[in-house]
Amino acid sequence: MARRTGRRPGSPDTREAILVAARQAFAERGFDGASIRSIAAGAGVDPALVHHYFGSKDQLFLATMNVPFDPRELLPQITDGPPDAIGARLVRIFLGVWDSPAGAAGVALLRSAVSNEWTARLLREFVVTQIMRRVADQLAIDPSQAPLRASLVASQLVGMATVRHILKLEPLASTAPEVLVAAVGPTVQHYLTGDLSEAVG
Amino acid sequence: MARRTGRRPGSPDTREAILVAARQAFAERGFDGASIRSIAAGAGVDPALVHHYFGSKDQLFLATMNVPFDPRELLPQITDGPPDAIGARLVRIFLGVWDSPAGAAGVALLRSAVSNEWTARLLREFVVTQIMRRVADQLAIDPSQAPLRASLVASQLVGMATVRHILKLEPLASTAPEVLVAAVGPTVQHYLTGDLSEAVG
DNA sequence: GTCTATACAGCGATAGAC
DNA sequence: GTCTATCGCTGTATAGAC
Incomplete structure (x- = not known):
């Protein structure tokens, strides 16, 4: 089967192959670090095809x-x-999503956002509009405290994802999800619904 | 030992100017994003001088x-x-260091470590050898639990620093230090000395 | 649709003139 | 010591041949 990889001419899934390679490249090296050339090489296609299908690196x-x-x-x-x-x-x-294949997108977004202002804004807007507001709306949280509570939750979750999936600091990087649920869950619970009276005065 | 007659080079503070500009550039754009050329421009010197004084970008x-x-x-x-x-x-x-001028080095190291494997190793070793071991040694922590406890503390502190100084997610980015001490302090306390029996079984 | 060729800018690093 | 000039390489993006 290895003799002829039937991918060369007119493969209809070229676009998908580029997407897969791009997802991996962005996750591993961030937006700036991932090059069109390397993505194209990973997908086994010509760099020009990337522009042909997607127009630009941003898109x-x-x-x-x-x-x-x-x-x-x-x-x-x-x-x-x-x-x-x-x-x-x-x-x-949260851990389930990051440990799943979809987590590659999260790694890519986080890694890119740290060193690229354009993707940083993307992540901020995503977190604020898609996550924070929904969670705050769903729970019965004092609206005046909701933003700070959400920020604190974000700080713990972002930190856990960063240490686990990006910095790969042991032993947290290899710790079973349920152990982290037991350890970090109460923290998030406290940030969401606990008494922050000392903090918010 | 000091060469009394050794006249100083043309401009004695050129080296320091490069260091200052480099510190700022690395903090703003990370290791990969900061270029020798931009650092030299920021210091008002020739790019070749950077190599002359420091040999390489790594150094x-x-x-x-x-x-x-x-x-x-x-x-x-x-x-x-x-x-x-x-x-x-x-x-x-922790907040005091990051809010101080020395915090620029922390921002640079964290920003660089997220997108550059070389600096990531640097940060890991720094955290493990300089921070975790000392704190664990100083406190009377069960040695078998110390690494996980230190990892959890690191996740919260790294997350707070990332959200506050890199992603600049509001309102946490503008929250007064003492408010964060009151909100996050108990979390760190719990990770250090609290009951993690559910987690470590 | 696909690929070759290339334009154009920027990178780290080096050699050598002054 | 400082700087000009340049090397070799890589980056995004485009034009045009098949």
């Missing part, structure tokens, strides 16, 4: 971010259940 | 990281005092 990145991952579908899994275990469920779902 | 980065910041001097401020307020003191000191 390719946006297409890469459009994974079949709709936060709204995950929200019920978080809110349904005992209110005092929302933190644990949020951490569990 | 320049290492020289940039050698800020007058010795974690050992900060450790007593954290450990001295009520044991149940170690988390708050750690968060307070």
Whole structure:
């Protein structure tokens, strides 16, 4: 089977191959670090085809971010259940997404956002409009405290994802998800619904 | 030992000017994003001088990281005092360093480590050898639990620094340090000395 | 549709004139 | 010591032949 890879001429899935290679490249090296040439090489196609299909590197990145991952579908899994275990469920779902194939998009977005202002704005808007507002709306949180609570949750989740999937600091990078749920869940729970009176005065 | 008659080179502060410009460039754009040319332009010198003084971009980065910041001097401020307020003191000191001029080096190191494997290893080794071991040694922590506890602390602190100083997610980016100490301190305290029996089984 | 060829800019690094 | 000039390479993007 290895003799002739029947991919060369007129393969109809060239576009998809580029997307797969781009997703991996962006996840590994971020937006600036991933080059059109390397993506094309990874997909086994000519660099010019990337521009032919996607027009520019920006548009390719946006297409890469459009994974079949709709936060709204995950929200019920978080809110349904005992209110005092929302933190644990949020951490569990969060870890599940990042450990899944869809997590590559998250790694790519986070990695890119740290060193590229354009993607940083993308991540900010995504977090604020798609995540924070929904969670705050769903839960009965004092609106005046909601933004800070959401920021604190974001800080813990972003930190966990960064240490686990980007910096790969041990032993957290290899710790079983349920261990982290048990350890970090209460923290998130506290940020969401706990007493922050000392903090917010 | 000092060469009394050794006349200083043409401009004695050229080297320092390069270091200052490099520190800022690395902090703003990370290791890969900061170019020798832009650093030289920022310092108002010729790009060739950067290589003349530092030999390579790697060595320049290492020289940039050698800020007058010795974690050992900060450790007593954290450990001295009520044991149940170690988390708050750690968060307070941590925020103080990142908000100070020395924090630029932290931003540079974190930003570089996320997108560059070479600097990622640098940060890992720094965190593990300089921070985690000292804190774990100083506190009376079960050695078998110490690495995970340190990882969890790192995840929260890295996340707070990332959200605050790199992603600049509001309102956390503009929140007063003491508010964050009150909000995040208990989390760190729990990771350090709290009951993780559910997690570590 | 696909690929060759190339334009144009920027990178780190080096050699050598002054 | 400082700088000009340049090398070799890589980046995105485009034009045009098959």
